[in-house]
Amino acid sequence: xxxAKINKAKDKAFQMWGIFCTFLGLVLLAVFIxxxxxxxxxxxxxxxxxxxxSRKPENAGILTAMMGSLWxxxxxxxxxxxxxxxAAIYLEEYSKKSRFASLLEINIxxxxxxxxxxxxxxxxxxFVRLLKFGPSxxxxxxxxxxxxLPIIIVATREAIKAVPKTIKEASFAMGATKWQTxxxxxxxxxxxxxxxxxxxxxxxxxxxxxxxxxxxxxxxVPFTPSSPMDEFSVxxxxxxxxxxxxxxxxxxNAAAAIIILLLVxxxxxxxxxxxxxxxxxxxxx
Amino acid sequence: MExxxxxxxxxxxxxAIDVNAFYGQxxxxxxxxxxxxxxxxxxxxxxxxxGKSTFLRLFNRMNDYIDEFRMKGQIRIDGNKIYNxxxxxEQLRKYVGMVFQKPxxxxxxxxxxxxxxxxxxxIRDKKLISERVEKALKQADLWSEVKDNLKKSxxxxxxxxxxxxxxxxxLAVEPSIILMDEPTSALDPxxxxxxxxxxxxxxxEYTIVIVTHNMQQAGRxxxxxxxxxxxxxxxxxxxxxxxxxxxxxxxENYISGRFG
Numbered sequence: 001x002x003x004a005k006i007n008k009a010k011d012k013a014f015q016m017w018g019i020f021c022t023f024l025g026l027v028l029l030a031v032f033i034x035x036x037x038x039x040x041x042x043x044x045x046x047x048x049x050x051x052x053x054s055r056k057p058e059n060a061g062i063l064t065a066m067m068g069s070l071w072x073x074x075x076x077x078x079x080x081x082x083x084x085x086x087a088a089i090y091l092e093e094y095s096k097k098s099r100f101a102s103l104l105e106i107n108i109x110x111x112x113x114x115x116x117x118x119x120x121x122x123x124x125x126x127f128v129r130l131l132k133f134g135p136s137x138x139x140x141x142x143x144x145x146x147x148x149l150p151i152i153i154v155a156t157r158e159a160i161k162a163v164p165k166t167i168k169e170a171s172f173a174m175g176a177t178k179w180q181t182x183x184x185x186x187x188x189x190x191x192x193x194x195x196x197x198x199x200x201x202x203x204x205x206x207x208x209x210x211x212x213x214x215x216x217x218x219x220x221v222p223f224t225p226s227s228p229m230d231e232f233s234v235x236x237x238x239x240x241x242x243x244x245x246x247x248x249x250x251x252x253n254a255a256a257a258i259i260i261l262l263l264v265x266x267x268x269x270x271x272x273x274x275x276x277x278x279x280x281x282x283x284x285x
Numbered sequence: 286m287e288x289x290x291x292x293x294x295x296x297x298x299x300x301a302i303d304v305n306a307f308y309g310q311x312x313x314x315x316x317x318x319x320x321x322x323x324x325x326x327x328x329x330x331x332x333x334x335x336g337k338s339t340f341l342r343l344f345n346r347m348n349d350y351i352d353e354f355r356m357k358g359q360i361r362i363d364g365n366k367i368y369n370x371x372x373x374x375e376q377l378r379k380y381v382g383m384v385f386q387k388p389x390x391x392x393x394x395x396x397x398x399x400x401x402x403x404x405x406x407x408i409r410d411k412k413l414i415s416e417r418v419e420k421a422l423k424q425a426d427l428w429s430e431v432k433d434n435l436k437k438s439x440x441x442x443x444x445x446x447x448x449x450x451x452x453x454x455x456l457a458v459e460p461s462i463i464l465m466d467e468p469t470s471a472l473d474p475x476x477x478x479x480x481x482x483x484x485x486x487x488x489x490e491y492t493i494v495i496v497t498h499n500m501q502q503a504g505r506x507x508x509x510x511x512x513x514x515x516x517x518x519x520x521x522x523x524x525x526x527x528x529x530x531x532x533x534x535x536x537e538n539y540i541s542g543r544f545g
Contacts, residue, residue: 166385
């Protein structure tokens, strides 16, 4: 065999390895989803969606967990989106290059890598105890806001950076202030990217369990939250609770709840992808 | 030698007095003294990296955003020092417009592009805005081509048309000075010719400073030419004189194409 043939064989082998890796992930995911659907799909009905938790698996439902997740999602969005985007705008456009700025940047990247349970401990100490929110929806969403803040900041900064410098210069040269340039040019042009980052961050928040357990979210809540100061449960905690019960009926409930949770996160990701594609088409430099 | 002339305040629209500029340690402009006359075209020429763009961008303070950029000396416009704490940069830039090398219209409609400067000034009067937009597009020699498509995205236009949108956008805020940083270097010869015609018409009302790599363009368009080399102003004077009878060897070598 000459060299060219060896190279070709290597190329082929690498291609095969790549295909194997790709499909391994896909197949595992498909098997997992298939098993869950097989177990749980028949359990999803109106009763399941609208019932409170119960000791009997056939009477139990996910209403409180669903509502808890929605509350958490909404409040986290309200807190984290303006803070994250604001911080990103400051870091990208206003902060001068200094040691302090680079320290901030390193810290934010590090924060994105901190295990979520640590955020739970932070939330427990600051929001639950120090600020006396108790194990409430408010404490939960503040904690999750901290958790996803770095993700939003990083995504927003990337989106802002992707706007050509020439647009910024043109706006400044017209006599626009930094804020006018930001509001009229940079934010509209980077909107798709920012939105994608925000939705992905929120879908991460919906799936988080550990920090909420730490701050004291309950597995059994006999009511749906009606104010930010109420105690709450969320879907992942409900699932965690059900799979740890001995009765087979609860395992089926857990599978059904997982399907709902997956539906929520997949839908959010789909929306993110949709917006990304839509805005990429619109802003074509 | 030329210093005395440069200090005669009322003669010049723009004056640079002992200007030094630095990017960190790099000394980009070295002791520049130059005056630019009102309602005339001044061309800044020189090889890449000679400092001519840096010099141009001093007049509307576009270098302010560059980290580690420092400048010493004075720039006077209408006799007023523009590097002064009480100067509002935004106001200055309405008075000193700029057209860039690569056409950079906003990803908005043609109308919104030209109206941008007015709107950020807080002007809401729709009639006034559309009058000014029409006037600016006419001045930029673009009105007849786009008047039926003002809502069309400016990005859908050709390169030459985009550059004329950028010129119209600058004219709409009624500046007094227009800075042009190689405005035709990204355009084809026909678009270039149209922009040059346009500059010729505009100079009756505006003071124009243009950076160009194109010697013929400098020769055709400008009244005065300044030749920069390695951050120094080597020679300046009436364009005809500088091109036909350069005083310095470097100038002669550059304009005759021996280097650059």
